Amino acid sequence: MPSSRSRSHWGLRFSTTTRPTVTIVGPCLTANDDGTYGVGRGFITPDLGLFDSVHDAVAVAVRELPSGLGPVTLGSFPGPSSGTEERRSGMRCLSAGSVRPT
Numbered sequence: 001m002p003s004s005r006s007r008s009h010w011g012l013r014f015s016t017t018t019r020p021t022v023t024i025v026g027p028c029l030t031a032n033d034d035g036t037y038g039v040g041r042g043f044i045t046p047d048l049g050l051f052d053s054v055h056d057a058v059a060v061a062v063r064e065l066p067s068g069l070g071p072v073t074l075g076s077f078p079g080p081s082s083g084t085e086e087r088r089s090g091m092r093c094l095s096a097g098s099v100r101p102t
Contacts, residue, residue: 011044014065021075026065029057039064 012029015022027048030038037057038046041064048064051057 013043014061015072016069017073017075019075020077023075025069027061029061 010031013022013024014026015024017023027039027041028043028045030040030044030046031054032038032050035052037051037054038044039048039051039057039060040046041048048060049057051060
């Protein structure tokens with residue numbers, strides 16, 4: 001049964017670069033309709049666990065991030081640029097380098 005709570009984003013990935021060419025690192029976190037939170041190595045595959053609390057899911061995800069991550073850098077446009085590409089992004093990127101386990 002779908003949740004009565006509305007959410008605009010149900011998945012979170014970590015990236016070391018911004019759009020348009022994101023560089024995905026670490027696990028994917030998902031918010032499920034049944035109120036659980038998944039963590040997995042693939043997109044929407046909770047192979048690292050299902051959790052009742054977002055805190056527990058984030059703790060596992062942070063432990064799975066590779067070591068030595070630095071600040072997020074700007075992504076580049078693939079191929080030659082015509083100068084007409086959209087340079088804004090509606091995606092919010094989380095700097096994997098700024099995540100610190102508690």
